[in-house]
Amino acid sequence: MILIIVLLYIIYKIASFIRFYIIGRRTGFPLILTPIFSQGILWMVLGPTLQPVFQKYLPEWIYRRLDIVTNGWDFRRKNQMHLQLGKAFVVVSPDECSLWVGDPALAAVVLARRKDFVQPAIVAQFLDFFGTNILTSNGEDWQRQRRIIAPNLNESVMEVVWQESCQQARSMLGYQIQHGETNKTLDGLRSVAINVLGQAGYGQNQAWSPDFSKSIASEASPASGSEAPSARMAYFRTISMVTEHFAEAALIPAWIKTLPFMPAQLRLLGRQMQRVPEYIQAILEGETGSDENKDQMKRHNFLDVLVEFADNKNTSDSNKKSLFLSKEEISGNLWIFTGAGFDTTANTMGYAVLLLAVYPQWQAWIQEELDDLVMDTSDWEYTTIFQHCPRLLAVMFETLRLYTPVAHVSRGVKSPQQLAAEKGTHLLLPPMNVYIVSQSLHMDASIWGPDVSEFNPARWIDQTTGQPVTPERGAFLPWSGGPRVCPGMKMSQVEFVATLATLFHGAKCEPVHTGVTVEDARHRLKKMMDDSAPKLTLQVKDPKMVNLRWTPRDRR
Ligand code: HEM
Numbered sequence: 001m002i003l004i005i006v007l008l009y010i011i012y013k014i015a016s017f018i019r020f021y022i023i024g025r026r027t028g029f030p031l032i033l034t035p036i037f038s039q040g041i042l043w044m045v046l047g048p049t050l051q052p053v054f055q056k057y058l059p060e061w062i063y064r065r066l067d068i069v070t071n072g073w074d075f076r077r078k079n080q081m082h083l084q085l086g087k088a089f090v091v092v093s094p095d096e097c098s099l100w101v102g103d104p105a106l107a108a109v110v111l112a113r114r115k116d117f118v119q120p121a122i123v124a125q126f127l128d129f130f131g132t133n134i135l136t137s138n139g140e141d142w143q144r145q146r147r148i149i150a151p152n153l154n155e156s157v158m159e160v161v162w163q164e165s166c167q168q169a170r171s172m173l174g175y176q177i178q179h180g181e182t183n184k185t186l187d188g189l190r191s192v193a194i195n196v197l198g199q200a201g202y203g204q205n206q207a208w209s210p211d212f213s214k215s216i217a218s219e220a221s222p223a224s225g226s227e228a229p230s231a232r233m234a235y236f237r238t239i240s241m242v243t244e245h246f247a248e249a250a251l252i253p254a255w256i257k258t259l260p261f262m263p264a265q266l267r268l269l270g271r272q273m274q275r276v277p278e279y280i281q282a283i284l285e286g287e288t289g290s291d292e293n294k295d296q297m298k299r300h301n302f303l304d305v306l307v308e309f310a311d312n313k314n315t316s317d318s319n320k321k322s323l324f325l326s327k328e329e330i331s332g333n334l335w336i337f338t339g340a341g342f343d344t345t346a347n348t349m350g351y352a353v354l355l356l357a358v359y360p361q362w363q364a365w366i367q368e369e370l371d372d373l374v375m376d377t378s379d380w381e382y383t384t385i386f387q388h389c390p391r392l393l394a395v396m397f398e399t400l401r402l403y404t405p406v407a408h409v410s411r412g413v414k415s416p417q418q419l420a421a422e423k424g425t426h427l428l429l430p431p432m433n434v435y436i437v438s439q440s441l442h443m444d445a446s447i448w449g450p451d452v453s454e455f456n457p458a459r460w461i462d463q464t465t466g467q468p469v470t471p472e473r474g475a476f477l478p479w480s481g482g483p484r485v486c487p488g489m490k491m492s493q494v495e496f497v498a499t500l501a502t503l504f505h506g507a508k509c510e511p512v513h514t515g516v517t518v519e520d521a522r523h524r525l526k527k528m529m530d531d532s533a534p535k536l537t538l539q540v541k542d543p544k545m546v547n548l549r550w551t552p553r554d555r556r
Pocket residue numbers: 134135136146149153336337338340341342344345348405406409410478479480481483484485486487488489491492
């Protein structure tokens with residue numbers, strides 16, 4: 001019996017492979033075939049684990065067929081696949097037919113046509129576990145959520161983000177200077193980023209901590225006898241834990257996570273995730289606290305904005321009736337706001353600091369700009385300082401180009417689509433995934449020039465105006481593009497500039513180099529960065545191995 005089932009499964013997979021091959025051929029784009037069951041959970045777990053072994057022992061012509069369906073290939077290979085196969089190519093496996101786009105014009109067209117190229121089901125599979133949300137929705141549901149969410153990530157929130165980032169970064173700077181050499185820089189930046197979201201998203205002020213992961217785990221489950229956190233705080237901490245342990249949260253079912261023999265951290269994660277509906281219910285029912293307090297919080301935080309839309313479906317006001325959120329959507333969007341906003345920004349700040357430690361000439365370059373600002377960073381205001389930091393923004397863009405947090409943007413076709421390209425029109429038949437490979441576009445020498453692999457923030461500064469330049473359409477897509485472009489783009493820029501300005505105004509940093517030359521230590525650090533892999537977004541594999549020395553700057 002089992003043999004028959006296995007046989008039928010194999011026949012089904014061979015038939016699928018042939019079908020995907022035909023769909024792939026009809027696109028007219030170059031094909032690469034792979035026998036791997038690329039969308040199966042087994043491969044998703046085994047592929048990245050075994051990738052270093054494959055790379056070491058298999059000949060390139062076999063290895064690349066495995067690598068192309070292993071998460072993170074776009075960072076490992078940069079623009080290489082598109083150079084070898086063409087600016088757009090199709091991967092065919094028994095599980096999928098996927099188009100990988102590394103052409104700026106095609107990328108811009110795909111992103112602009114949101115109704116033709118929709119968010120694929122696989123994104124929802126990974127990101128819907130707290131409820132449907134803006135990132136995983138399509139059509140009218142997406143439009144409604146976008147109309148509620150995007151305006152609340154606009155200028156009105158920037159002052160809060162700026163002030164909180166400066167304050168958090170000041171605490172971090174104090175700690176770093178006091179301790180000199182530490183391996184807490186990356187963890188410290190995660191702490192800054194989550195606390196900025198705590199303030200902007202939930203109206204919660206939290207102290208900066210050098211031990212980010214530990215603080216999240218211990219705070220989510222308060223010690224016995226201590227006061228239980230409010231529902232909004234408990235929800236926020238749960239989301240922070242989920243972001244930190246994304247793979248376990250997304251791939252292991254809750255009931256397995258909570259089994260008694262599972263590691264304590266996993267059980268805690270499982271228990272907290274199971275309690276999310278309870279927290280959301282409590283948030284919606286309103287928490288205790290004076291009206292005055294509630295009004296103050298309401299002014300600028302995302303959670304209260306979402307809650308305001310909870311009852312609109314039943315309102316008699318016809319203007320508001322079309323803008324509503326279900327309980328599930330409130331929960332899902334709070335998670336997306338936190339998950340999408342935290343990991344991306346924290347890792348971008350992390351890579352930027354590391355790049356500045358590897359290339360001290362660029363530290364000096366931004367410090368030239370920062371030395372024009374008033375000495376006391378607590379006097380810095382968003383409206384006056386942000387616009388005076390184009391070089392820091394250039395550092396952010398250059399960091400995002402080289403270490404793109406979301407290496408590719410995912411789309412799918414549900415009905416036949418025509419795609420006009422340089423050499424003619426291509427037919428895309430469903431079911432097909434379409435991936436815009438931002439990391440490949442960012443490493444294309446025909447766009448960025450022969451120094452494409454170098455960290456050169458000055459490429460972003462217009463020599464005449466001194467302001468950041470705008471690259472060609474579809475060439476720079478860390479925040480994606482088109483109508484679904486990341487609504488948190490400006491917020492992440494403000495947070496990045498405020499944090500790095502505070503840190504580098506007060507100090508300089510270099511890799512710790514006990515027993516080796518500083519040049520060797522820089523080289524080692526760069527190697528560590530280039531060995532990064534995506535978790536939720538791209539990340540250094542072992543942040544604890546990153547040791548930096550921070551020394552105060554003497555500017556007299
Ligand atoms: C450097 C920081 C960031 C990067 C690189 C980044 C990148 C992205 C990318 C690539 C997408 C996918 C868009 C698509 O599917 O086309 C996205 C969507 C999104 N991001 Fe960000 N993001 C960042 C910061 C933030 C922040 C700070 C927030 C808010 C707190 C945020 C909220 C969102 C939301 C709500 C979406 C869904 C938009 C939609 O589908 O309409 N992001 N982001």
